[in-house]
Amino acid sequence: MKLLSYIPVLVVGVLLLYAAKDFPEWGSPDAPASKSPVSSHFIANTGVDTEVPNMVTAVLADYRGFDTMFETVVVFIAGMAVLAILKNSGRKKLVKREFEVDAEPDLIVTNTVRLLVPVIQIFAFYVLAHGHVSPGGGFQGGVLMGASFILVALSWDLETALIRFPLNWTTILGGLGIFLYAGIGLLSMFLGGEFLDYSELANIFPVSREMARYHAMLGVEIGVGLTVTAIMFSLYANLSTEGRLQRGL
Amino acid sequence: MFEDGTIINELLIERLNYFIYVVLLLIGLHAMIAKKNLIKKLIGMSIFQTAIILFYVSIGVKEGSTIPVYLPEHDPHGSHSVPSDTNETSHFDHGPVILDSSLVKGYANPLPHVLMLTAIVVGVATLGLALALCQRIYQGYGTIEEDELLAKMESREIRSKTLSVQIPKDQKLPKKDELKKEKSRSVSKSKTLSASKPKPKGKK
Amino acid sequence: MENSIAWIFIFPLFGSVACAILGISNRKICYPIAVLSMAGSLWAGIETLRQVLSVNDHTVSYLFGGWTLDAYPRGVGIEFHADILGILITLVVLGVGLLVSLYSKLPVEEETPGKEPLFYTLFLLQVTGLAGICLTGDAFNLYVLIEVAALTGYGLIAIGSNRAAAATFNYLILGTIGASLYLLGVGYIYIKTGTLNMVGIHDIIVAEGLADSATMQVAFVLVGVGILIKMAFFPFHAWLPNAYSNAPTTTSCLLAPVVTKVMIYVMIRMVLSVFGVEFSFESTLWTDVLPWLVVVAIVCAAVMALAQREIKRMLSYLIVAEVGYMVGGVWIYNYYGLIGSIFHVISDACMTLCLFLGAGLILRKAKTTHFDGLRGLFTKMPLTMTGFFIGGFSIIGLPPTCGFFSKWYLITGGMVSQRWEYMIVLMFSTMVMVVLFFRMIERIHLAVSESGENLGHGHGDLGLTDQQTRFDEGPLSMLIPLLLASAVVLVVGIYNQEVVSLIEVFLSDFNLPRGEGIK
Structure with missing residues (x-):
């Protein structure tokens, strides 16, 4: 049986080479x-x-913007599906783990994180907004933003992070991100173009057709950023606690 | 062995990327097919997807080209990103122009990078979902080893089948009790197992 | 309407976002949202079909982002490419989606309490993904949509029991291998042609004579195997029976009819429109090997189905056998086989829907789908059983159900190509299905349990109390979709010539052997 599994592997390898x-x-x-x-x-x-x-960025958010919309949807699906799989699934009661100690959050760690989190969040905004000019964009910015909340959860505990970013809000923000993305596409459709034809937005905003694409791309990236931020945190919160949302790692 | 024209030479020297991606892909594929531990399967899945990403990025390689971000002299907004110590801002002050074909060679192909951004995101989403499934399986069966899991599922299936056949429809309660008992038994068994083995879950 | 093709997925996309957000405060609102967005989507689909039929070359192409073909090179933007085949399958997907969403009210509330918003969010996105797969004209966009459909599918199955989660894990691993192989194949196509647009790829393959290049042939193998894994073709079918039989009722009703069929559609699309008929059927490797694999597939799946004592599991194996039919219909390589294949995609979706909706109702009333729980169900729920067995007769292939006509074309195809092994195996599996369904009827009417024990007391007595045989139909919200689905099975069967003529219009663009010499 062990040898049998090498056969497909070898066939694929020979084929590819x-x-x-x-x-x-x-x-x-x-x-x-x-x-x-x-x-x-x-x-x-x-x-x-x-x-x-x-x-x-231009290819991602405009030329192949339709792909990217569904990519955002994939992230959203992951968040929803993990929630669906783990919600109310297991033992409600917390089992104390063998190596667990009850301790206050560490003073040095928490104070360092206090300093770090705002910097990370500002950097996330920078990466998001500067994606037009340099490497960066919605996904990267969103992941950074989500990471700042995860850092809070790691250094204090999950409850502290959930007070700042409740789990319902992750669903709402994730949905809003897609709504923003698809909404911009829908708006440009109502203005006479095809779906996601941002240049039609020049009809209602005082910019040229090219700059309308430029600015709409920023809007789209913000939508992506919202979804990714929310879902990254939601994934962490669910996966680190088997869906119980207590205590965390 | 490394003369011009032989396959080995081509693969190992000229097209090392393509060789490495195949090797990575096979490692991933083997892990997904043959490993018994579900987490190991997922690690294999990640390697598999990374190999494909390496392949796509290798398509985008173009000799003598830079990253697909316009250099200051081609920037659609002219002086936008010119370093301040040069006084040649006016030289770069122009609107967007269509690059001619000799300049096109100077930039890498952006399309593979865009595609891979999508593939990475899809990979992350799949991984997250798969980890959630693993946790659910662990909650239900107390194991993430495939063979133990199959054995447990089978024994439970036989149990529930015999129960559902023998017991009339309005007396369903004993079955649930039985299941619960079985569950607690399996949990306690997994505890004794996990004492000897390091638990697969990440832990602080 | 000009943008109707975009509305097809806009409705469910926004509907799913609305379910996710509004569902937090009010769970009851999700069901109407789902039904309404499915209805809107179906309307847009019908509108698009009209549009497709009204233009001369019967294709509508829609460029997202306004990257029109006259001003920009093909492949710069993403194209939706609706031809008759694509829009027919889309309509099947949307129709199934609408019926299942109507059906879903009670089962979702009962089987996954508290998770309705999540369920409907995933449900609508699943339909979005599947409808997108049918319409997209971009090879990479197809991958993204396949993953959308796959991830929602994993979520929808695993939302139920622990057992379902364990089954989903295998599905996820195999599904990821399949999708990744497809992605790799697209990469191989891209490295040779430099475009991702399906029409563009076909043009370049023809123009540059890439049929002989090793890269393209390997790309064909990778794409083909990837899709075969996703459609649960025989050696890769292991995930399907477990996943579908353990899934919640609504999930299996949605996934079982459409997911495998949509992947068969993708195969047909790849073979005909992307690689081209000459490329795909030129090498005899595939046309020789695949029909024999199909023979093995159908025999194995039929025998496995025979061994099952549980309706949902039995139906899952039937799906695997049906996949074999359709793959065979494509690879015996002739005109009638392809008509049969495409028609069977449509009719199989309808009849599988029928069967799974019926099985859901049986599960709800009899509390089990094991054969032993079936006794006396014809007196207890006659309408449900009628609907269920219309689906069953269609799978067997009794006229005037649609299954008869599609099987007829498949057998004609086998005859024209002189593929006797394929024909024999079709007959064999038909016989197995006769045994399967008539055995069920027997179980319902006889007082003998599975182990041969006689439970009744003489003539016509089933050993059941009066209370157990009293007329007790399922709730209307579940019964009406089932009856509609069985009506569709009959209607498609009676008006089969209209459907076939549409398929013939689509196939007239391709140069397929019709076997005139043999006739």
Whole structure:
């Protein structure tokens, strides 16, 4: 049985290596992927189409914005599904673990975290807002933001963090993030374009069509950031306590 | 062995990334198929997905190119990111222009990076969900070893089947009691097991 | 309406967000939201079908973000590409979604108390993902939507019992392998063609003659195997019976009819529109090997189904066998086989829905789906059993149910390609299904328990008290969807020619062998 499991692995390996010798030359600018009209269009025209200097952000939030919307939905689904799986599932009573000691949160740790958390949160906003110009964006900013709450939960305990960010709020914020994203898409549809055609927003905001895309992308990224923040914290809170939401790690 | 044109040479020297990604992928695949511990399976899953990410990022490699963020001279907002110590701001003061094909070669292809951002997020979501499932399984059966889990599920199934056949429909209560008893028994068993083995859950 | 194709997923997407947020304060509101958004979505789907039928080449393409084809190169934005096949399957998905959402009120409240908002959120997103899979024209977007459908599926199954969670874990591991292999295959396509748009990929494969390149062939294998894993084709089917039979009632009603069928649709789409007929069927490896695998698959699944004594488990194995039918219909490679395959996707969705809705009602009333609990159910709940057995007769393939006509085309396809083994195995599994369902009827009418013990006292006596045989139908909110579903099975069967003519219009674009020489 043990040997049997090597067979599919070996078959896949031989297959993949067989194809690897047919790949285009390593790093060549003439490889189909680098030379294709799609890729060239992204590099040459992003500035003209959207005025965003960071092409990755432009492709992510605008050219392939529909993908990214569902990516955000995937994050939201993960949060909801974990909640669904773990809610009311296990023993309500807390079992004391073998190595657990009752102790107050450590003074040094908590005071360091007091100093750190605001910095992390400001940095999260920076990463989110600066995603147009430098690497960054909604997902990265959202994860940082979520991490700041997780840090609070780690250094005090989960209840303290849950007072600041109740679990119902994670669901609401996660939903609002998607609502914001899809809402911007829907609004641009009502204004006469296709779904997610941000340039139509120029009809109601005093900006050019390109800058409308630029600003709508920021709105979309904020939506992504909200969802990711909320769900990251919700995942931590549920997974660290088997869904009981008491005590935590 | 490393002359030009041989497959080994091609794979190990020119296309090391493609070789490494295959190796990583196989490690992940093997862990997912053959390991008995559910957490180990998940570790394999992460390795598997990371291998695919490595592959995609390797597609995006372009020699002599920089990251896909416009350099100051191509920046759609002109002087936006020019260092302040040069006095050539006016030189960069321009609106957005379409880059011509010689300049296009200077930037890496942004598309694989975007795709992988999506794949990473999907991977994180799947992992989170899978960990929740593991916890649920541990709560229910007191084990996350696949063979023990299967044995437990089977014994419970036989028990419930014999119960549901013998007991008329309006007398369901004994079955529940029995299940509860079984549950507590399995929990206590897992406790004795876990004393000898390190618990798989992360712990402070 | 111009944007109707976007409304198809806008309704359930916003509906799910509304369920998640409003459900916190008021749980009762989720059910109407789910039903309304499914109804809206179905309306948008019908509107899109009209739109597709009204244009000349029967395809509607919708570019998200306004990256139109005339101003930008193809593949810059994401395209929704609705042709007749895509929109037909979408309508099936949405129809199933609407009926199941109507049905779901009581089972969800009873089986997962306190989790209704989460359930409906996941439910609506599941439908969003499945409908998106049917319509998308972008290979990578397809991966994202497959994952949306898969993750919601894991959540929906594991929301129930511990046993369901254990079954879901296997589903998750296999599902992730499948989806990741598909993603890898898309990467292989991308490295050779430099585009992700399905139409664009096909054009480049044809223009540059990539059919012989090793990369593309491996890409085909990876995509194919990935999809076969996701659709629970025979050697990879292990996750399906456990997951579906342990899932909550509503979940299995939603997932069982559509998930595997949508993946078969993806396979057909990949074979016909992305890689192209010439590429896919040129190498005899697949056309030789797969039909034999199908033979093994159908035989094994049918025998396994025969061994089950529990309705939901038996139906799960039937699904595996049905998947074998449809995969076989594609890979025997001819016109009639493909018509049969596509028609069977539609009819199988309807009849599986029927069966699972019926099984849910039986479970609710008889408290068990084991065969021994079935005695006397025809007198107790005649309407439910009628609906259930209409689905059952359709699976067997009795006219005038739709199952008969789709099987007819499949067998014709086997004959045209002279695939006798496929035909024989179809006959064999039909016989197995006859045994399965008539054995159930026997169990209902006879007073003999599974172990052969006689429980009755003579002629016509089932050994049941009067109270146990009294007329006691299930609640209307569950009964009406079941009766509607069985009506659809009959209607699709009676109007089969209309459906087939639509499929023929779609297939006329492809150069498939029709076996004229044999006739």
